[in-house]
Amino acid sequence: MSDIAAHSLTGETTVPLLEVRGLTKNFHVPGRGNNVLCALDKIDLHVGRGETLGLVGESGCGKSTLARTLLMLEQPDEGTIRFEGSDPFGLKGKQLLAWRRRVQMVFQDPFASLNARMTAGEIISEPWATHTDLYPTKKARAARLQELMEIVGLRPSDAGKSPQEFSGGQRQRIGIARALALNPDVIVLDEPVSALDLSVQAQVLNLLNDLQKRLGVAYIFISHDLSVVRHVADRVAVMYLGRIVETGTTEQVFERPRHPYTAALMSASPQLDVTGTAPRNRIVLEGEMPSPLDPPSGCRFRTRCWKAEEICATLAPPAASAPDDPRHVAECHFPIAADGMPAAGGPVRPRNAVNLLAPRQ
């Protein structure tokens, strides 16, 4: 395990652990004029071993559909998922089962995602009922259960309790232990702390951080809370209406956003700054995200963008790298320049654009 963990800080390995290319998922909605809902539109992303990819975006942008597709709970319409070079969508039977072991998920709501009729121990050991070869003997399973509960900070003696006897933070620990039960390489965390109180949230974030260091597992961390993502992620992908509009390292995306949506998102998120004397001004976007049943032509963000011009309505912007780093990619015809000054004026009012790019304290 230690050699795996050694890669975790570099982020980029030669072959990404998980690589997604052109992933598209449409849903057909009955009884509507235009009845195709494009939830994912040609998504590209990759995750290295031991790395954390943060996935941010507002509700309805396709974050959770992406998570479900990565777990093969949804069949994509187009595109490929490569796991260490092989495509799991061609697999069947035992091979598929073996693949599924490697990608696991932690769900958002620890109150709804645990079966109230099962004990904590039963919930954590349930994956072994399907993957029978992993811990074939009763004794091995019991030993592993105890180990898992200790890893996530639960008392093994509580294995017989039912979920409702635990607090919210402890329940999420049960969810994490269940995800770890099959020793996965990737865990998809779908809003793992958003249902928790702040003081408990910090405990769970520390646990996730600790587990990654010890086990070298990669995380795809989905959240709408930017301060949490900034804390946990090595790289960040920003989603808007089914597309990834910007990716880069956490530092790049947070401190030098190139896509206007990223800039607006960063700016809209309240900041805990008690040293500042003047109230922080910010970009307030007009309107809300359009319906994915009827996305705008061209650039999907143009209806709310203060930089939008004619070309944005006719031509979807291609993914373009930043001049200083090819890994910092944004899909915008008019990306915010590296000197950090978004253009002023237009329908939205960046009343004080300088603050936007000042590093958070």
Place this chain on the structure above:
Amino acid sequence: MTSHTQTATAPRDQLTEGEVVLTVTGLDVDIRTPKGVLRAVNNVSFEARAGRTLALLGESGCGKSMTAKAVAGLLDPVADVTGGTVVLNGTDLAALTPKQRLKYAGPELGIVFQDALTALNPVYTVGTQLGEAFRIHQGLSKKAAKVKAIELMRHVGIPQPESRVDSFPHQFSGGMRQRILIAMAVALGPRLLIADEPTTALDVTVQAQIMKLLRDLRTESHMAVVLITHDLALVAEEADTVAVMYAGNVVETGPVREVFGSPKHPYTRGLLDSVPADVGRGADLKSIAGSPPELHRIPEGCVYQSRCPLVQDVCRAIRPALEPEGTNRTVACHFSASSDTKELDNV
């Protein structure tokens, strides 16, 4: 006391910024459960001033929403105000009967709830629901109330109000529904607006819009705003003063900048340390150990004793009262004066 119509239509004496609008003193709320009576809100006191925002900050179950509901007179039948006064513009609301309260709900006090979809009635158009306040309090006709409703919708930034006034709540987006709810709350120009987690269900870009609307409305009418939230960053940006609640008790109050800049209560300090803001990637956050006590297990003595790093014997025996700290702050901790919570750094 004036009649309904007079109260609502009489020209409102203009509020001057900073004057006290609401004074809550020693508020107790009990909940009757099969297990016995639980104290959900204990001896809570705070003030809200015209043109200012007071934040009630706390984690889930700390009693902040229960406090708001008690002030608004909207407690569930199993909960009762068992002590204290809620004085709004000279009248103790807690002493009124539900019927007497009616004339204050709307003209004097408005409330915005967290989840607009459940707060709005799905079978009436938004125009009907917005106009209801004018029909009840000002005796307007249906037609006149609809005109008022359209005016209100325009005021809170809903596009094409003339055509949308006949739409049902489900035909609006989340942000627009929240705007409608705010419009309902401010329809009769209340002195006090209680906003109970008004943006928790919304995305950040929409949250920014709604908070701006609330700010603009407050500036316009000089109403006092009580913002109930668990989001420290939102408090830092939106509120003037803050009351931090824990397990039904207020543990610290004061101007936001002072409280967040140098917290005196270990809980406030712990909350601020739990925010993943200025810690580098991969570094551990300073979390608070354990979780808040359940209502039926609130200990004797200090409510925070089980999680407090400064706990001593006295904390287990005597519950600290909310004592003045400097000129405009209060804190309920035995060790707030003798030891700055910075000592926690070494714990």
